Amino acid sequence: MIVVLRIGHRPQRDMRVTTHVGLTARALGADGMYIAADDRGVVTSIRDVADRFGGEFFVEDKVGWNSCIKRWKQDGGVVVHLTMFGLNLPDVEEEIRTKEKILVIVGAEKVPGDLYQMADYNVAVTNQPHSEIAGLAVFLDHIAPNALHREFPGAKVRVFPNPCGKTVEEL
Template sequence: MTGKEVAILRIGHRPERDQRVTTHVALTGRALGASGMYLAASDKGVVESVDDVADRWGGKFFCEDNVKWRVCIRDWKAAGGKVVHLTMYGINLPDIISEIRPCEKLLVVVGAEKVPGEMYGLADYNVAVTGQPHSEISSLALFLDHLYEGTEFSHPFPDAKIRIVPSKAGKQTEEL
């Protein structure tokens, strides 16, 4: 999109409970400019679902499960990347986004269940998307929209087999 590499690290995923939400975290990230998602759990169903969407709707998006989250963070930082932890307890998004925006390599951490306390120390940025409880999906969407300043709406998805044709009413798609 802008030359940035932005990936998501999903931690705390419980396969028996969180499959749909985790899939939506990945799809939100994909639609709004992330390049992929690391899943700190084993869930082939999520991986297959996300891979299927990326295959049909285009673009390059990876989904990798069985990731050890501490190792992922360590390796990301060793490669020069920064870690953004989305939480309700950090610095408010509008107050910190201008500091984050210049970073070319971002790993965005979103939790499912309670995030281990050590995450706050491992993250380069603890970012609050409001100070109220809400969905990790909405947090990720708002963060990416602020990061890309709305340019994600014109992001191309190469190799798509289908696309939506914008229309005032009704549903129109086009096979490519």
């Protein structure tokens, strides 16, 4: 089980980036996302996609990040913090892949300093500055089983691979 915890989200300003984080999480094999902020708009747009395109992805806002992390660890899960300051993904991915319950923390620009100690793994997708969306995507592709071949049961809309056009089925 892989769940994303989005922290540092500023309502309105980060709406689009956090929506991308949630949709990426869903598409590439995470089970859900907690948002440590109050933003109904983001929750609604991710749920709309999940409702139309299928699967069981959950989204929950107004989550306290601190208690969320503590609870996750009490339940035997591991906590991975994605940060450009961490260990490069290829150097830790084999170990992380053995874990059954992973909370992936995706921060916005600034994160609380405590996080580095609270996380079991601080992981970088390269030590270069880029994008938390990109970092999450590569992380999931390396860690989530079959990230690029997930099934999404119960879809109302399905897109089929097409070499040069669009094939969309409304179910």
